[in-house]
Amino acid sequence: MKYLFLIFFINFLPQYAGKSLSRDGNYPKTFEDIKKEIAGYSSIAKAIIDLAVHGKAQNRSYERLAVFADTIGPRLSGSKNLDAAIKYMFSALQEDRLENVHLEPVKVPHWERGEEFAVMLEPRNHSIAILGLGSSIATPPEGFVSAEPQQISFLTLLISICALTEDSTGCISCLLASGDRVKMGGDDYPGPLGTKVVVYLKMGAKTYPDSSSFNTVAEIVGSKYPEQIVLVSGHLDSWDVGQGAMDDGGGAFISWEALSLVKDLGLRPKRTLRLVLWTGEEQGGIGAEQYYQLHKKNISNFDVVMESDEGTFRPMGLAFTGTDEARDIVKEIMTLLLPINITDIYDTADGTDIDYWMRDGVPGASLRDDISKYFWFHHSHGDTMTVQDPNQMNLCAAVWTVVSYVIADMKEMLPR
Incomplete structure (x- = not known):
């Protein structure tokens, strides 16, 4: 019996020499094949860029954010404004006809500035x-x-x-x-x-008992592997001065825009594209930590976690945390953004809300943009819509959407 097994195994090897077995047996196993697969998304990437930067969706994320910021204002953890913001976004995501729109309850700190x-x-x-x-x-x-x-x-x-x-x-x-x-x-x-x-x-100033709040979630459900998740995110709460347009309205709204662009183009990736708008980030990722505790049992199904929380100024590329193999794949995906000349990949993704996942080995990505003026406005009365630029937000949305969609639609998850 041992000899029969050995003969079978020897005959099995040539078919898969230099390759790794995949879930469905059809995944290209060499990097050259992966490059060809990614190159096949060039027309979809161009369609996303055209829609976001030049087409009907031009300035949409900026305009949505302007209405939101002017209507709601600052959104400190535990405040009535944050409650109003969550209700606003829950309704807006439903009106956008996204799927599985829901709220996940968490507890957040409640501090008020006072006189x-x-x-x-x-x-x-x-x-x-x-x-x-x-x-x-x-x-x-x-x-x-x-x-x-x-x-x-x-x-x-x-x-x-x-x-x-x-x-x-x-x-x-x-x-x-x-x-x-x-x-x-x-x-x-x-x-x-x-x-x-x-x-x-x-x-x-006064500190009150923790308050009830929610992470806000919406999806485009995957066509083949709906249980596998590509997560895009920004935090909905903000500091209590200004409007929270930059920190982190911009990141939250380009993440919403990513799902809107995919939906508008009639695309449905193989994996689920999930939007999470975090609550309680400003107090140390409180809402994100509770989300992680709730969902970590399914950690093997999280393909990549992405967060934009350093402004949505002129994008320069993508910061990435993961294995060398995964980095090479993401670097190749970035070449699809050559039409807008945003192809660089940087070391170490940054995001309070996705750190929990990255520490456990899930690949992570964050938007890298020009933050030379970020701390001019950070946590100040200056964080208003006057900081935001619609053209820059269009480009950020294009980068965010191309990367998240391609990863969600590739034949295999990113390697760990």
Whole structure:
């Protein structure tokens, strides 16, 4: 019996020499064959690009975001605005005729900023624009005057205030200059230092028990392997100032746009293309962690997880985390974007909400764009629709859609 098995195995080998067996037995096993398969998507990639950048869908993600941002405004975890945003998107995704639109419940932190007020008393009287960092605590109701003021540049007009926990020793607050330098007990930094500065500070921040919230989900169900998932995402919550248009309205809306473009072209990939709009990202990926705990039992069916959360400015390419074999495949997919000259692939995908999956070996991708101005507006009153550019969002949507669709439709999942 052993000899019969050996003879069978020897006869079996030549048929698959230099190849790996696949789920359906039909997958091209050499990289040259994979390149040919990817090249076969050139007409579909061109159709996606034409629709997103030049066609009827031109500016659609921007226009959708503008209505959303102007209607809802900022969407801090636990806020009524975030509740309204989730209801808005649930309805909008249904109206877009996407499939399996549903909400998955999670618990998220609930912190409110409250009143914030600061006045410089010395060396002169001057009102200071302040913005407390998240999870700051309140001052006493009457506020307080700094007892041992640090040396800072009093030319600074915008100061962030970080209130420490009540059991901290030595101080209960610190002043962090935005765009300037502060002396906090070390060497002097450049600036007109040495002047005693006395500040009156009043903050009314409050932390409440965790609130109920939802991750928002929609799909285009796969035609052949519906249980296998290509996930595209952005987070729906935002900071509590500005409009959250950049962080992360843009990422959320180009992810929605990816499904809309695929649907509009009448395409249905082999695998399910799933949109997830995360909640509670700004508090450390709270909603995404609970999503991971709920779905990790099916981790072998997650082909790639993608998140856009660094703005939707001029796209430069794609950042990727995965094996060398998977990277080579994604690099080849990026060549389909040559018509818009966005073909680069970078090391290490970045995304708070997809880190859980990547740490467990699931390939991950994030949009790489020009973030040179990102931190001009990040978590500030400046994060509004004036930051967004419709042409840049069109290009971002094209990149996001081509990559996600091709991966979802290829004969085999990305190797791990």
